[in-house]
Amino acid sequence: MFRISGPGLMVLVTAFVVAVIFAANQNDVVGWVVAIIAGFWLALACFVVFSIQKAAKKAGAKLTEAQNAFTGRGRYATADQGGTRVVAERSQADEVRDLKLDHSFKIVQVQIRVVEEERAKGAAANQDTINRALETIEITATNARDMIKSSGGSGEPVAGTIID
Numbered sequence: 001m002f003r004i005s006g007p008g009l010m011v012l013v014t015a016f017v018v019a020v021i022f023a024a025n026q027n028d029v030v031g032w033v034v035a036i037i038a039g040f041w042l043a044l045a046c047f048v049v050f051s052i053q054k055a056a057k058k059a060g061a062k063l064t065e066a067q068n069a070f071t072g073r074g075r076y077a078t079a080d081q082g083g084t085r086v087v088a089e090r091s092q093a094d095e096v097r098d099l100k101l102d103h104s105f106k107i108v109q110v111q112i113r114v115v116e117e118e119r120a121k122g123a124a125a126n127q128d129t130i131n132r133a134l135e136t137i138e139i140t141a142t143n144a145r146d147m148i149k150s151s152g153g154s155g156e157p158v159a160g161t162i163i164d
Helices: 002-026 029-071 092-120 127-147
Strands: none
Touching (some): 092 127
16 A cells, blocks of 8 residues: 555645644634645545555456466356366377377378379279278278277277268
8 A cells, every 4th residue: 555655645644734733733714724625635545545455456356366267266167157177188198199190191191192193194093003092091091980089988989870
């Protein structure tokens, strides 16, 4: 409080105290008018300072609440009203599986390029090369499907009906 309002409030308090002392010593109307005006300004300054402090505390609390909600530590993270929650940590096995899947997709892309190049040759295309590329795509796709886990977390391969 005193970092923000210390010097200003001290000047107003000093002016009020001096005005009250002079008014009491002189016992005249002008002294008491000055004392009342100084008291009014002192009260106004205190009201402003304390209002700003209260608003700053509320804003700080709202900011902290928003940060906690964003990071998943706030009251919203425990309820189902939003927030960020960690559902599952990625393990080293997940990283390896993702690398293997990435490699499988690259193999499929290379084999597709081989098939396209052979098809572009027209009648001179080597059907054995095309058949080997298609067989490689089939094997790679089968292996990649076996690496994908089901959403239940049981580690079983994905099962279900494919709808085109």
